[in-house]
Amino acid sequence: MASKISSTTLFTFLIFLTCLLLYLYSTILPFFTSQTQSTPPFSNFNKNPPPCNYFKGEWKSDPNRKPLYDSTCPFHRNSWNCLKNGRENMEKINSWKWVPENCGDSFDRINPLKFLEFMRDKSIGFIGDSLNENYITSFLCILREGDDGAMKWKGKKGVWRGGYFPKFNVTVAYHRAVLLANYEFQPIPQLEQSKYPGLKGVYRVDVDVPSDKWVDVTKFYDVLVFNTGHWWGYDKFPKETPLVFYRDGKPIVPPLGIQSGLKVVLESIVSYIQREVPLTTLKFWRLQSPRHFYGGDWNQNGSCLFDNPFEESQLDIWFSPSNNGVNKEVRQVNSLIEDALQGTDIQLLPLTHLSEFRADAHPAIWLGKKDAVAVWGQDCMHWCLPGLPDTWVDILSALIHYNLGSG
Numbered sequence: 001m002a003s004k005i006s007s008t009t010l011f012t013f014l015i016f017l018t019c020l021l022l023y024l025y026s027t028i029l030p031f032f033t034s035q036t037q038s039t040p041p042f043s044n045f046n047k048n049p050p051p052c053n054y055f056k057g058e059w060k061s062d063p064n065r066k067p068l069y070d071s072t073c074p075f076h077r078n079s080w081n082c083l084k085n086g087r088e089n090m091e092k093i094n095s096w097k098w099v100p101e102n103c104g105d106s107f108d109r110i111n112p113l114k115f116l117e118f119m120r121d122k123s124i125g126f127i128g129d130s131l132n133e134n135y136i137t138s139f140l141c142i143l144r145e146g147d148d149g150a151m152k153w154k155g156k157k158g159v160w161r162g163g164y165f166p167k168f169n170v171t172v173a174y175h176r177a178v179l180l181a182n183y184e185f186q187p188i189p190q191l192e193q194s195k196y197p198g199l200k201g202v203y204r205v206d207v208d209v210p211s212d213k214w215v216d217v218t219k220f221y222d223v224l225v226f227n228t229g230h231w232w233g234y235d236k237f238p239k240e241t242p243l244v245f246y247r248d249g250k251p252i253v254p255p256l257g258i259q260s261g262l263k264v265v266l267e268s269i270v271s272y273i274q275r276e277v278p279l280t281t282l283k284f285w286r287l288q289s290p291r292h293f294y295g296g297d298w299n300q301n302g303s304c305l306f307d308n309p310f311e312e313s314q315l316d317i318w319f320s321p322s323n324n325g326v327n328k329e330v331r332q333v334n335s336l337i338e339d340a341l342q343g344t345d346i347q348l349l350p351l352t353h354l355s356e357f358r359a360d361a362h363p364a365i366w367l368g369k370k371d372a373v374a375v376w377g378q379d380c381m382h383w384c385l386p387g388l389p390d391t392w393v394d395i396l397s398a399l400i401h402y403n404l405g406s407g
């Protein structure tokens with residue numbers, strides 16, 4: 001009798017225990033999984049908050065400040081080598097120092113030797129348009145001060161270029177992919193030209209196909225810096241040769257305008273990066289570099305012969321889309337990029353604001369070639385080197401150090 005009661009009790013108890021365990025399991029498990037999901041496994045990266053915001057601050061004059069390199073750096077591109085091209089005011093341009101708010105001593109200029117030592121056996125890749133090339137050129141010239149054995153990397157037609165720093169086994173390189181997605185020109189066949197008056201051909205953009213200029217190289221790099229934006233305009237793709245967007249190999253209907261096309265490409269490229277580029281790769285997306293054309297766009301005699309950086313109060317007048325100025329597009333593109341990057345592990349490099357001040361720092365008419373201004377207009381888009389991009393390098397190197405360091 002006693003054994004019968006105890007076996008019934010035991011049976012009831014076991015059922016109760018099973019139910020209890022199932023209940024606990026079902027309530028506790030989601031808690032643990034959502035915990036691990038909300039803390040991404042970037043085991044390599046610093047999880048403490050950054051020391052300060054490098055992107056907000058002011059330019060202060062420091063007459064003793066000197067650039068880290070000169071016109072003899074072998075990585076220069078001729079049209080940005082403002083010292084060699086005799087740009088006026090270069091000492092003054094390079095005497096301005098970016099001072100982020102509330103950073104105290106925690107924001108410093110890059111020390112090329114220490115940075116290369118820190119990056120030993122690692123590599124940094126830049127992917128995008130000529131503004132990223134402007135960036136990397138500054139980076140290479142600066143790093144060369146830490147390893148004068150630096151060797152050039154150069155591909156055909158400037159498709160990729162970079163440098164290798166043999167003392168530290170560090171590579172820093174650029175892959176040109178101005179739209180980030182694949183695109184190619186398709187001329188209108190002779191026989192069909194009467195059907196499309198005024199159309200010479202179209203640039204077909206496959207929104208879901210990352211450019212083959214970079215798609216195979218991402219796993220090589222420990223740090224990647226993406227950008228795009230300056231090519232998304234009707235000056236690059238006018239109505240005689242417009243962009244036409246494709247998905248799954250078929251034209252998107254109804255056809256997208258340039259801004260909507262950019263939005264779709266950003267979403268698709270960002271999702272590709274999230275799927276295919278390892279979590280252990282430190283990823284940045286740099287926001288737009290502002291242009292400073294005054295009195296017209298580049299092809300309308302726009303100029304940028306300024307002696308000083310702007311005052312903060314001038315920035316909205318020049319760049320706010322509500323003023324409809326020739327330089328408003330940068331902030332519009334930025335907001336599309338910010339939307340596309342939400343919830344990803346790609347960190348923003350919002351270099352726009354600090355650069356908006358620097359109307360004084362473009363190559364303007366000093367382009368190193370006699371007819372360049374007559375043919376291309378002034379360059380109020382790229383930057384003199386040495387110059388503003390050196391500050392971009394200071395910030396990027398600080399953030400790389402911060403993310404990959406153990407601090």
Ligand SMILES: *[C@@H]1O[C@H](CO)[C@@H](O)[C@H](O)[C@H]1NC(C)=O
Binds near residue numbers: 169
């Ligand atoms: C250089 O660094 C790479 C990793 O980026 C490594 O695979 C390679 O062995 C290193 N080479 C030398 C000579 O240390």
Ligand SMILES: *[C@@H]1O[C@H](CO)[C@@H](O)[C@H](O)[C@H]1NC(C)=O
Binds near residue numbers: 299300301
């Ligand atoms: C630019 O300036 C040149 C020379 O002053 C003039 O001939 C030309 O018409 C101007 N172009 C525009 C678009 O204003």
